[in-house]
Amino acid sequence: MRCALLTAPALFLALAAATPLTAQTISPELRAALADKTRPQADRDRDAARHPLELLSLAAIKPGQKVADFMMGGGYFTRILSNAVGPKGHVYAYQAGEFIGFRPAYGDEQKAAAARRANVTPLNMKIGEIAFPEKLDAIITVQNYHDLYLSFGGPAYAEAVTKRLYDALKPGGTFLVVDHVANADPDFAAPNKLHRIDPAAARRAIEKTGFHFVSESKLLADPADPHDKNVFDPSIRGKTDQFIFLFRKPG
Numbered sequence: 001m002r003c004a005l006l007t008a009p010a011l012f013l014a015l016a017a018a019t020p021l022t023a024q025t026i027s028p029e030l031r032a033a034l035a036d037k038t039r040p041q042a043d044r045d046r047d048a049a050r051h052p053l054e055l056l057s058l059a060a061i062k063p064g065q066k067v068a069d070f071m072m073g074g075g076y077f078t079r080i081l082s083n084a085v086g087p088k089g090h091v092y093a094y095q096a097g098e099f100i101g102f103r104p105a106y107g108d109e110q111k112a113a114a115a116r117r118a119n120v121t122p123l124n125m126k127i128g129e130i131a132f133p134e135k136l137d138a139i140i141t142v143q144n145y146h147d148l149y150l151s152f153g154g155p156a157y158a159e160a161v162t163k164r165l166y167d168a169l170k171p172g173g174t175f176l177v178v179d180h181v182a183n184a185d186p187d188f189a190a191p192n193k194l195h196r197i198d199p200a201a202a203r204r205a206i207e208k209t210g211f212h213f214v215s216e217s218k219l220l221a222d223p224a225d226p227h228d229k230n231v232f233d234p235s236i237r238g239k240t241d242q243f244i245f246l247f248r249k250p251g
Contacts, residue, residue, distance in 0.1 A: 033083030071144030075113025149191035171251020211247035
């Protein structure tokens with residue numbers, strides 16, 4: 001009868017750990033968030049491959065929450081999150097200042113994702129300075145956690161940034177990490193060479209900062225990916241094997 005002693009968020013996470021992601025019930029609010037016809041057609045064309053409803057269901061995203069899209073890329077998830085949390089919620093769309101300096105179009109894409117969305121605040125400080133104006137219910141990062149291990153960063157840097165994300169969450173807050181799978185790589189060489197990360201090494205590093213591992217999903221797994229090619233290689237781009245990990249801040 002332990003479930004009777006769990007808070008509602010803890011109960012959801014306990015169930016999520018035992019329930020395959022594809023079998024989870026997707027809320028009407030999330031379905032409506034995806035159906036928004038103002039989303040760019042290029043985003044809508046990617047929905048079938050990216051499975052946003054299942055991912056955000058795993059992270060327990062719902063109306064009224066304060067959430068962050070960490071390393072937001074082109075804003076695909078920012079737009080969906082904006083709709084999902086609604087006018088009483090808020091989304092912090094983070095684009096790394098370093099990345100904007102390297103490719104100014106990242107800044108333009110961030111502005112486009114936040115345009116006409118009153119509940120989205122764009123942030124673009126340097127990665128090592130990441131902070132938010134309020135405590136968050138959830139943080140998601142999709143296909144970008146490995147970037148913390150690029151040549152400007154590394155294991156100690158990644159740990160410090162992950163600890164900042166941990167501190168940014170409310171007790172019980174969730175951290176959803178999706179990334180490209182690398183072969184066993186405890187020294188984190190793959191991020192620089194292949195833009196991939198060893199799932200086991202990533203999990204150990206994230207747990208080291210205080211996060212509790214809740215569950216994983218094989219929804220984006222692809223056994224045809226040999227794990228030895230750069231994710232931008234034309235033969236594998238858009239068809240990589242990806243892991244999905246859900247973590248929780250205790251409390």
